[in-house]
Amino acid sequence: MNKPVRPPRQIGYLRKLQHFISVWVLQHVQAFISSLGQLCRSPIASLLTAAVIGISLALPAGFYVILENTRRITAGWEGSVQITAFLHMDVSDARGRELATELGKNQNIAHIKYISRAEALAEFRQSSGFGEALNALEDNPLPSLLLISPRPDTHPEEMAANLLTLLKALPEVDNAQYDQQWVRRLNAMILIVQRIVVIMAVFLGMAVLLIIGNTIRMLIYHRRSEIEIAKLFGATDGFIQRPFLYSGFWYGLCGGLFAWLLIRGSLKLVEKPASHLAELYTSNFSLTGLTFDETLILIGAGVLLGLIGSWFSVSHHLRAIEPA
């Protein structure tokens, strides 16, 4: 214990840099592990914090999953917007078929089908269960009609609107309408819900920041005497900050994983009734959860929020602690 140990002056710049980097890496590894140890020492409190963060992340992510599934269902419908053109009662079957062939040449029409009054009645009789009641009628009350599928196009709305005007202008056509107006309305509603999900995600993200910030603040004050001593023995701000930043990282990571588990669990619960419903509609639809990328984004968002929250807290509260 003679003289204080000092780096000899002759050590080259490169060696010094090497030493600096190895110390830096070493201290990061120490902070990484010690912050994890800190969390494990109070497992219940850490778990509760991670759970709160997880729920906050799971809410917007869960809504996103619901939206994505809804979109997948309606996407199948959107492409097949159909136009139904009802013909006047006095238009003959022959004229109707002729009209269908003529319109079939229109390049905006992918598919056209003529349904005669008799066919319409037969179909209605079969599917409605009002067979007996229809027998009581003297005349067939149903008009003949044309089922038209527009050709897929970059501007399907516009093209469908043009087709509709064209059809309405025909003398044989009594009325023409979109078959699935409600799909459009649903999609418009989904757009609004989407915005709400984004707004909610922002709010809950801020909540996560506050939760992590506050948790780190309490950690800092809990370890106040340790920080003072470390500063007295020459700890740099970086050295003192690191474990707290890593704590934020761990909270964010655990919160993100917890959110993922919540979503997985919820999907498992909904999966069965959903596939039952799909069966009733004879659809092969199945619920989809988060993709691999989306899972990474969810967990990454947790980690990022954890780091930002702890950084805010650390830069605000650590400076206030000076040895006394």
Add this chain to the structure above:
Amino acid sequence: MIRFNSVHKQYAGGIDALRNINIHIEPGAMAFVTGRSGAGKSTLLRLISLIERPTRGQILVNGQNLERVRGNKVAVFRRNIGFTFQDHRLLTDRTVFDNVALPLVIAGYRYQEIKKRVQAALDKVGLLRKQKSLPLALSGGEQQRVGIARAVVHRPAVLLADEPTGNLDPMLSWEIMCLFEQFNQVGVTVLIASHDLEMIKRMKKRIITLREGRTLTHAGDMHERP
């Protein structure tokens, strides 16, 4: 090693803690600062360790003008100083080993080196077999010795002790003082604040007496009576 030139320290509220202090402590010397409570002993040590800054005057430690030690340099400067405290200020949730290791961990030593040095320091204060204990399981004297091991483990040039024997009986106090003397003998500059005048006199080292913020006795002659 430590030089005070016309140092003045005024706390908020106009209280003068130190007035016109001129001190020079040579490298490798051992000295005591004494005086009643509130005489400015602690302030003197706090100025050296940069916990406080002087209102006026200049302080040089190890050739460095403390005026220029700011920001990140403070941390590096403090690595050359060891501290002990009256209340030990050990971390109660860490083992004795981890407490002593702290200055080395801060300085970025590797575990093998840390282990070697911590055990050497604990051996020196006679507590090697207690390295896995928690501080609260130790007696007051043992805790103070752990504090001393922590203060010297990183081989600082200057060792500052604030009332190291404040809570100990005369027998233990004497042992602690002898420990400080041993470190001084291997070249560490030691400055101890203490109000235990009887014991200090027996150490036959230089004594700096403060009264109401002024140096009352400032003599290089270790036999001089205050």
